[in-house]
Amino acid sequence: MDGLEPKDGFDPKIVGFCCNWCSYAGADLAGVSRMQYAPNIRIIRVMCSGRVDPAFILKALEVGADGVLIAGCHPGDCHYMAGNYKAARRIALLKKMLEQFGIEGERVRLEWVSASEGAKFAEVVNDFTQTVKELGPNPFGKQD
Amino acid sequence: MEEPRVGVFVCYCGRNIGAYVNVPEVVEYVKGLPNVVHAEHNLYTCSEEGISAIKKGIQEFNLNRVVVASCTPRTHEPLFRSACEAAGLNKYLFEFVNIRDQCSWVHMGEPEKSTEKAKDLIRMGVAKARLLEPLEEIEIAVTPSALVIGGGVVGMSAALNLAEQGFEVHLVERERELGGTLLDVHKIFTANEEASKLIGALAGRVKAHDKIEVYLSANVKDVSGFIGNFDVTLAQNGKESKIGVGTIIVATGAEVLKPTGQYGYGKFPNVITQLELEERLKNGNLDGQNIVMINCVGARVPERTYCSRICCMTSIKNASLIKELNPKARVWILHRDLMTYGVDFEDYYRRSMEHGVRFIRYNLERRPEVIGKGKAERIKVYHELRKRELELPCDILVLTTPLIPREDNQEISRLLKVSLDEFGFLLEAHLKLRPVEFAMDGIYVCGSARWPTDVSEGISQAYAAAAKAAGPLRMGYVKPEAITSLVNEDVCAGCGLCVQVCPFGAMQLVSKDGKRVSEVTVAQCKGCGTCGATCPSGAITMNHFRDEEIMAQLEALIA
Numbered sequence: 045m046d047g048l049e050p051k052d053g054f055d056p057k058i059v060g061f062c063c064n065w066c067s068y069a070g071a072d073l074a075g076v077s078r079m080q081y082a083p084n085i086r087i088i089r090v091m092c093s094g095r096v097d098p099a100f101i102l103k104a105l106e107v108g109a110d111g112v113l114i115a116g117c118h119p120g121d122c123h124y125m126a127g128n129y130k131a132a133r134r135i136a137l138l139k140k141m142l143e144q145f146g147i148e149g150e151r152v153r154l155e156w157v158s159a160s161e162g163a164k165f166a167e168v169v170n171d172f173t174q175t176v177k178e179l180g181p182n183p184f185g186k187q188d
Numbered sequence: 189m190e191e192p193r194v195g196v197f198v199c200y201c202g203r204n205i206g207a208y209v210n211v212p213e214v215v216e217y218v219k220g221l222p223n224v225v226h227a228e229h230n231l232y233t234c235s236e237e238g239i240s241a242i243k244k245g246i247q248e249f250n251l252n253r254v255v256v257a258s259c260t261p262r263t264h265e266p267l268f269r270s271a272c273e274a275a276g277l278n279k280y281l282f283e284f285v286n287i288r289d290q291c292s293w294v295h296m297g298e299p300e301k302s303t304e305k306a307k308d309l310i311r312m313g314v315a316k317a318r319l320l321e322p323l324e325e326i327e328i329a330v331t332p333s334a335l336v337i338g339g340g341v342v343g344m345s346a347a348l349n350l351a352e353q354g355f356e357v358h359l360v361e362r363e364r365e366l367g368g369t370l371l372d373v374h375k376i377f378t379a380n381e382e383a384s385k386l387i388g389a390l391a392g393r394v395k396a397h398d399k400i401e402v403y404l405s406a407n408v409k410d411v412s413g414f415i416g417n418f419d420v421t422l423a424q425n426g427k428e429s430k431i432g433v434g435t436i437i438v439a440t441g442a443e444v445l446k447p448t449g450q451y452g453y454g455k456f457p458n459v460i461t462q463l464e465l466e467e468r469l470k471n472g473n474l475d476g477q478n479i480v481m482i483n484c485v486g487a488r489v490p491e492r493t494y495c496s497r498i499c500c501m502t503s504i505k506n507a508s509l510i511k512e513l514n515p516k517a518r519v520w521i522l523h524r525d526l527m528t529y530g531v532d533f534e535d536y537y538r539r540s541m542e543h544g545v546r547f548i549r550y551n552l553e554r555r556p557e558v559i560g561k562g563k564a565e566r567i568k569v570y571h572e573l574r575k576r577e578l579e580l581p582c583d584i585l586v587l588t589t590p591l592i593p594r595e596d597n598q599e600i601s602r603l604l605k606v607s608l609d610e611f612g613f614l615l616e617a618h619l620k621l622r623p624v625e626f627a628m629d630g631i632y633v634c635g636s637a638r639w640p641t642d643v644s645e646g647i648s649q650a651y652a653a654a655a656k657a658a659g660p661l662r663m664g665y666v667k668p669e670a671i672t673s674l675v676n677e678d679v680c681a682g683c684g685l686c687v688q689v690c691p692f693g694a695m696q697l698v699s700k701d702g703k704r705v706s707e708v709t710v711a712q713c714k715g716c717g718t719c720g721a722t723c724p725s726g727a728i729t730m731n732h733f734r735d736e737e738i739m740a741q742l743e744a745l746i747a
Contacts, residue, residue, distance in 0.1 A: 059742065064262075069607055071289070071290050072262060072286075072289040073615075074290075075260075075288065075289030075290055075293040076609075078293055078294070078296065080294055080295065083294075083295040083298055083301040083302060090738070091716055094718035095721055100739070100742065104742050104745070108746045121605075122691075123716075124714055125412075125692070126691045127718045130689060130718050134721070159606070159607045159608075160608035162610075
C-alpha cells in the first residue's frame with residue numbers, strides 16, 4: 045500500500061468498535077468488494093455504537109492502542125433509534141477530557157458508516173491509520 | 189464458574205482465507221493460548237464436514253466454549269450456534285472471529301500482516317469466549333402477516349404464494365396499477381405470450397384474493413421492529429397508516445438504462461431502447477424496413493461490468509417479432525457475445541436465424557458508428573468474423589441496454605437496514621447458502637431488485653422468498669436473541685438515567701422492597717446497550733456483550 049509503511053518502525057495498533065447493523069456490515073462489504081486497507085485495525089463488534097462506554101475507549105488507550113475508531117449508523121438511521129446520538133455526545137465529551145489528560149483528541153474518532161458504504165469504511169480506516177501514524181505512539185500506552 | 193475449555197476452529201474458506209493467512213501457523217499459535225484445549229483448521233467450517241468437526245470436537249475434548257475463526261457472523265453465526273446446541277452446548281457459549289471479510293480479503297497484498305492480525309483477532313475472541321455465560325431465549329409471538337413491497341410480476345407471485353398458504357398479505361405498489369415493468373412489455377420469450385395476459389391474470393387473482401390487501405400509489409415510509417414484529421408506516425395519497433407484519437419481501441424490480449449520449453440516443457428521434465420498442469410493437473406501428481439493434485450498450489463496459497442476463501434474449505425476441513410483423517423487414521443484431529443459455533433460449537436463437545434475423549459480432553475496441561443528419565441513417569460496423577467494415581441502412585436503431593438498480597434502492601437500504609452491492613442492487617445474505625434472504629432476519633428479496641432476472645427466474649425466486657417468509661409466520665413465534673439487559677437491583681441506585689436513554693421504553697423504575705430500582709421488560713429490550721453504557725453505578729449487564737467481555741478483548745489486544 046502506498047505511503048503506509050511504518051515510519052521509523054512505528055506501526056500503530058488501532059481498535060475499532062463497529063455496530064452490528066451498519067458499520068460492521070459496511071466493513072464486511074469492504075471485504076466482499078475486496079477493498080484493501082491498512083492492516084493496523086482490530087475490530088470489536090458491538091450491537092450499537094451506543095454500547096461503547098467511554099471506559100472502553102480509555103481501556104483501549106491504556107492497554108496500548110494508539111487510536112480508537114468508533115463507527116456507527118448515520119444519524120437518523122440507528123437500528124436502535126438513538127444509540128448513535130448517545131455515542132456522539134459521549135465521545136465529544138471524552139475527547140475534551142482526553143486533551144486534559146495530555147492525550148490528543150484526534151486519537152479517538154467517531155464516524156458514521158452505513159451497511160452499503162464499504163468504500164467509505166476502507167477510506168476511513170486508511171485515513172485514520174495515517175492520522176495515528178503522524179501522531180506517533182500513544183504516550184500512555186504500554187508498548188513493547 | 190467452571191474452568192473454560194475453549195475449542196478453536198480456524199477456517200481456510202478454500203482460498204479465501206487460506207491463500208492470504210497462514211492458517212496452520214495461526215492454529216499452532218492458538219494452541220498456546222490459555223484455556224485453549226483444542227484447535228484445528230477446516231477447509232470450509234460451514235460445510236457438513238466442518239459442522240461435524242465442531243460437534244465432534246465438543247464431545248471429544250469436552251469443550252465448554254467454541255470459537256470459529258472464519259467469515260462473518262452476519263452469515264454463519266446461526267449455523268455454528270446450532271452446531272453447538274446440537275452437541276449439547278448453550279449457543280451463547282460460541283464466539284465468532286471474522287478473519288475473512290475483515291482480514292484476509294482486505295489485506296490481500298500483505299499476508300504476514302494478515303496472519304498477525306488473524307492471530308490478534310482470535311486471541312481477542314478467545315479472551316471474550318472464556319467469559320461467556322449461557323443464556324436462555326424467550327418466545328415472542330409473531331404477527332401472522334407479511335408485507336410485499338412491489339406489485340410487479342415477481343411481487344404478485346410472492347403475494348399469491350403466501351396468500352395461498354393461508355397468510356394475510358399487504359401488497360404495496362407505488363404506481364397506480366399492478367404490473368410493474370411488464371406493463372410496458374409486449375411479448376415474453378420464449379413462448380412469445382403477451383405480457384398483458386400474464387400480468388392481467390395475476391393482477392386479477394391478487395385483487396380477488398381475500399387474504400391480500402393491495403395498496404396502490406403507496407410507499408413504505410418507515411420500518412421498525414424485528415422479525416415477527418415489524419411496524420410499517422405506509423404513505424398513500426398523502427395519508428399515513430401503520431400496519432404490523434411478521435415478515436417482509438422486497439420485490440421492487442429494476443429499471444432499464446437510458447443511454448443518453450450514446451449512439452445518438454436523446455438526439456436522434458429514431459434511436460430508441462428495447463423497452464421503447466416494446467411500446468411500438470404493442471401498437472403495431474413500426475415504420476421502417478431496416479432495423480438495427482446494438483447490444484451491450486452500457487453493459488459489460490468499464491463503468492458497468494456486469495451482464496444484464498435478459499437483454500440478448502430480449503433483442504432476439506423483438507427481432508423475431510419484427511420479422512413476424514413484417515417478413516420483408518431487414519433486422520440486424522450487433523452483439524458482442526450472445527447469452528442464450530440452456531435449451532429453450534438456444535433453440536429460440538436458432539429459430540430466429542432461420543427466420544432471417546442477422547447477427548453481426550462487434551468488438552468493444554471498434555464500436556459501431558451512427559451516421560446521419562437529424563436522425564440515424566446508416567450504421568457502420570466492423571464485422572469481426574468477416575474482417576470487413578459494413579454499412580447498414582437504418583430506419584430505426586434499437587439500443588439494448590441493461591437493467592440497472594432503481595434509485596430508491598438507496599432508500600430501501602436505509603429503511604430496512606439491508607446492504608447494497610457495488611452496483612447498487614440489493615445484496616442478499618449469501619449467494620449460495622442464503623439466497624433470497626437478507627442478512628436482516630425476516631426480510632427477503634426476489635426478482636431484479638437483487639440482479640437482472642427474467643420472468644420465469646423471477647417467479648421462482650418469488651416462490652422461494654414466499655417459502656422463506658412463511659416460515660416464521662407458520663411457527664407462530666420467534667425467539668429473539670437473548671442479548672438483552674439485566675439490572676442488578678442491589679447495585680442500582682434508582683437514578684432513572686437508563687429509563688431516559690432507552691429508545692424502546694423497555695426500562696422503568698419500580699419499587700421493590702421499599703427501594704426504587706430499574707426493571708427491564710425483556711420482550712421490549714432490543715439489546716442495544718445504551719443503558720449499559722449510561723449506568724453510572726455499573727448496575728446493568730448487557731448479556732453477551734458484558735463490560736467484562738469487552739474489557740477482556742481489549743486486554744488481549746496486544747500479545
